[in-house]
């Protein structure tokens with residue numbers, strides 16, 4: 001479960017309001033798609049949820065835990081995939097995953113089991129012993145995904161997770177998201193692409209210029225098409241594909 | 242060639258952060274001030290070196306004047322600048338190969354191979370030109386003032402100086418480009434970086450040797466001048482091997498004669514010709530060597546079931562963080578060379594200096610004769626431990642080195658204090674290594690075992706406090722946005738600030754050790770760093786969450 005109350009964010013001194021009074025609630029068992037054009041504030045929201053940015057205004061609760069008051073406990077609930085998988089290039093894939101496993105205190109048999117299974121599924125097992133710097137963009141994306149998912153966190157926060165994945169892996173990921181939600185967990189992910197959202201999401205939220213302009217199912221969005229700004233937004237997001 | 246020039250502009254801008262600086266000057270005064278402070282500090286730290294060179298030049302002029310050979314001052318400057326250009330040139334050319342700042346984007350642009358090489362050449366030329374200007378300014382300045390030359394002399398000198406680095410730098414490219422191709426070295430980036438670094442350290446050793454001979458002969462500079470200028474001396478040999486250097490100096494000295502003008506014009510033309518030939522003949526090879534330089538040799542290594550237990554071993558959090566930190570630092574050649582390796586190499590350089598410089602040996606011997614100086618040696622070894630431990634710059638780069646990776650760390654459920662603990666341990670480990678080396682060296686000075694252990698402990702206590710200072714500075718002013726690993730390491734103000742604070746610690750140790758007597762001084766030597774540490778720790782503990790969350 002994820003709850004965002006009156007969240008605002010201003011970057012630095014340049015007074016640009018990247019987020020303006022965001023309210024959202026994502027329930028257990030739900031896949032929530034966060035849509036919006038470039039620069040709308042998706043990544044900013046996600047960075048606030050995951051504790052990368054400091055929350056100045058508003059509150060975020062992850063599975064009922066206050067991110068501001070108890071950041072470490074809140075982060076334990078989260079599996080996070082950043083939008084840019086450029087990470088720790090000098091480590092090998094295996095070293096990276098082991099590090100994450102140590103952070104989440106996974107014991108040795110369990111991590112071996114899950115890492116090998118996921119690596120097999122995403123077809124990067126043979127590259128695990130290589131330095132991350134030698135990976136392709138998609139391979140890095142897969143590695144980060146494995147790192148985020150292997151400790152089985154109840155809340156998945158994924159920032160444009162499909163970017164760079166080959167169709168088969170994207171399909172695998174979509175299935176995993178469904179399964180995860182169906183077993184009572186929460187999946188929150190951002191994307192530009194309406195079609196992806198339409199296929200996998202239970203509900204979507206649309207953000208523009210730091211404001212939420214729509215929350216609901218895709219059907220509800222289609223019904224509201226006579227709303228001019230939504231209509232425009234919808235077209236933009238479809239064309240984005 | 243127009244495109245090559247505009248690419249060079251982009252390179253220069255991104256290498257030296259000029260437009261960033263101009264932007265900061267207008268919008269971010271604090272960062273601009275920091276950049277200026279850094280440049281001033283670098284200048285300040287080299288004044289001793291250039292001061293010595295200036296002094297030497299003045300002596301040399303006076304001496305040569307007696308035999309009407311004062312023009313040699315200029316020749317010497319030209320030759321010296323050319324040699325330095327080749328030395329630095331090799332390092333900068335290699336570094337430029339590997340800090341592929343442009344990434345693949347530039348390769349994908351419709352630029353000719355000649356443009357690419359020209360742009361790189363101009364970018365490396367800037368560094369060499371600065372060094373050359375400083376060296377030439379001293380030689381030309383001394384000659385000009387002493388011979389009462391007019392404005393035109395200086396103008397001619399400046400123009401000549403612009404062209405001096407061209408041929409030596411071209412030589413560097415002529416050497417390195419084929420190397421990169423045939424040895425397939427471009428793909429062994431890490432190895433090459435380390436070789437380059439060792440080469441740099443070698444220059445450092447040579448330089449130390451040079452300075453110590455200079456100091457030795459100080460009483461009679463005439464001797465050294467003689468050594469340099471007589472038949473088969475340095476100037477003669479280099480002058481014969483690299484004859485154009487004589488053209489420049491003849492040109493500058495005889496600037497008001499037709500022959501001087503001819504010399505200069507021929508030098509300028511020759512320089513341009515050499516660069517032109519370089520671009521013409523090697524740009525194909527150069528292009529070949531940069532393409533695919535990012536490839537990593539892959540060995541398809543499967544995971545075997547027999548090794549599962551070892552591979553997937555569970556570690557405690559601090560150990561995991563430490564391992565990560567350790568690997569990330571020591572696998573990056575830039576970090577490794579400027580950090581941990583220094584701890585081993587600095588003592589080697591000092592050792593060489595020490596054994597080549599007889600005067601220092603005499604001093605030590607008299608010290609040894611007076612056994613009451615045991616305490617002085619004790620204090621010096623503590624200071625040596627503090628200085629050596631801080632040269633690895635692990636703590637004052639601890640946050641900046643993370644770069645973008647810090648955001649991944651922040652998204653993980655790790656308490657900031659644990660991250661700091663791992664970083665502290667990392668710094669402490671290498672500090673202790675330096676301390677061990679220092680302690681081994683002190684055996685030579687016949688310090689008793691008890692004192693050696695005490696020096697080890699006291700030195701490390703002071704270092705612990707300095708690590709906390711470094712980490713605090715880093716938390717407050719981290720340099721996280723960088724595109725090449727030089728920036729958090731070598732262009733980081735925090736390193737210098739922390740170094741100065743460590744010097745202050747060392748000065749304090751010296752003060753306590755020499756001005757306060759007996760047991761009290763030993764108690765203070767232990768108590769002061771412990772109290773400092775506790776205060777700093779409490780401060781860190783209080784502010785760490787807020788500092789960490791605003792990173």
Ligand SMILES: Nc1ncnc2c1ncn2[C@@H]1O[C@H](COP(=O)(O)OP(=O)(O)OP(=O)(O)O)[C@@H](O)[C@H]1O
Nearest residue numbers: 011012018036037038039040041042043044045083
């Ligand atoms: N570090 C930063 N400093 C200043 N402003 C920033 C920073 N990061 C983002 N912004 C601004 O915040 C706004 C929202 O950016 P954000 O990255 O959240 O968008 P996004 O919806 O993720 O876009 P995209 O689809 O391109 O990933 C933008 O106007 C951007 O310019």
Ligand SMILES: [Mg+2]
Nearest residue numbers: 042043044083
């Ligand atoms: Mg984004």
